Amino acid sequence: MPDTDAPIRVVIADDEPLARDCVRLALQRESDVELVAECGDGPATVRAIGEHSPDLVFLDVQMPGLDGLGVVEAIGVERMPAVVFITAYDAHAVRAFRLHAVDYLLKPFDDARFHEALAHARLRMREAQESALGRRLAVLLGELRPDGLPAAAERRYASRVLVRQDDRLEFLPTEEVDWIEAAGNYVRLHAGSRIETVR
Numbered sequence: 604m605p606d607t608d609a610p611i612r613v614v615i616a617d618d619e620p621l622a623r624d625c626v627r628l629a630l631q632r633e634s635d636v637e638l639v640a641e642c643g644d645g646p647a648t649v650r651a652i653g654e655h656s657p658d659l660v661f662l663d664v665q666m667p668g669l670d671g672l673g674v675v676e677a678i679g680v681e682r683m684p685a686v687v688f689i690t691a692y693d694a695h696a697v698r699a700f701r702l703h704a705v706d707y708l709l710k711p712f713d714d715a716r717f718h719e720a721l722a723h724a725r726l727r728m729r730e731a732q733e734s735a736l737g738r739r740l741a742v743l744l745g746e747l748r749p750d751g752l753p754a755a756a757e758r759r760y761a762s763r764v765l766v767r768q769d770d771r772l773e774f775l776p777t778e779e780v781d782w783i784e785a786a787g788n789y790v791r792l793h794a795g796s797r798i799e800t801v802r
Contacts, residue, residue: 611633611635612658612743613636613637614639614641614661615630615638615641616641616647616651616662616667616671617659618661625772626689626698627716629717629721633721640657644666645674648660648671649674651774652683659686661689662675662688664690671690685724688707688708689710690710691709705723705724706720706723732774743782760777779795781792781795786800788802
């Protein structure tokens with residue numbers, strides 16, 4: 604997924620030129636979309652996805668050489684960009700959603716339905732971007748290892764917290780803290796009957 608200022612890179616894959624025209628014309632009205640490839644069969648679609656790394660693919664289910672579901676399987680569900688399947692038949696819908704399709708457009712579709720599918724795709728891509736950013740931040744904070752697994756076993760936690768007691772500072776052992784409460788820019792540490800406020 605690109606950053607929020609970059610256009611959404613799209614591949615259209617359909618063996619019917621008229622169907623590709625309909626999708627292309629609908630996308631031309633979108634200022635944040637860049638069409639990077641059009642394909643008329645499955646093998647060409649696999650190559651285009653590999654070459655252009657699109658963010659979104661409008662993918663016909665039934666195409667020569669390799670059907671749309673086969674394209675997703677060939678690329679791999681985890682590496683596949685967001686997909687909106689386009690077909691004249693609803694029989695493949697269940698399998699399409701098992702392959703994590705964003706939406707499923709039945710031909711012929713109107714502009715409203717197309718834009719609804721595009722909105723779903725935008726939402727899914729934004730969620731994926733936020734999730735990826737969250738994982739990178741967690742790695743930076745040491746909560747995850749670079750492979751995405753929890754780093755909890757590798758982390759060391761503070762064994763004590765510095766707190767103010769009247770005019771002096773003292774350490775409160777973390778094992779004595781029962782629970783922590785948010786209080787604006789501070790936190791309240793509850794340790795038995797003792798409550799300490801820490802910035």
